Amino acid sequence: MKTYKYGIIYINSTFNNTISTLTDLFGNTLGWYSSGVVGFKGPKKSTSLASQTISEKISLLAINKNIKIVDIYIKGVSIGKDLILRIINNCGIFIRSITDVTSLPHNGCRKKKIRRV
Structure with a gap:
């Protein structure tokens, strides 16, 4: 079994x-969890x-x-973003960086x- 020192946590919340x-x-x-x-x-x-x-x-x-030590990448809009970060920090894991990678429309949809009547 391999042991790691650094990791990345991707959180996709819709x-x-x-x-x-x-x-x-x-x-x-290395592993994943979802609500289901x-x-x-x-x-x-x-x-x-x-x-x-x-x-x-x-x-x-x-x-x-x-x-x-983890880097965290958060994507999406949800209620519990800050709650997730607080719980991960309270579990004894050092958070090195937090990055929000939520996609934003730069011009929107075509009108x-x-x-004509």
């Missing part, structure tokens, strides 16, 4: 689900309690892999053509 992935520095996946895997079904998957449970599980996975 209005319907939250997915968290732990990778090494080369991008190889943890046991939440239906509308409960998008709650802050589901995000809290996922962040606890991913922190324990990082501790089991001997990862002490409808003018209706």
Whole structure:
């Protein structure tokens, strides 16, 4: 079993689900959790309690892999962004950097053509 010192946590949180992935520095996946895997079904998957449970599980996975220092990449809009970061920090993992990689539309969609009657 390999042991790592550094890791990357990707958090993808949408209005319907939250997915968290732990990778090494080369991008190889070490483990992942989502709201459905943890046991939440239906509308409960998008709650802050589901995000809290996922962040606890991913922190324990990082501790089991001997990862002490992580970079965090957050994508999406959700309620529990700051809650996730606080829980990961409280589990004893040092957060080296936090990056928000949420995509933003730079020009938006094309407008409808003018209706001619």
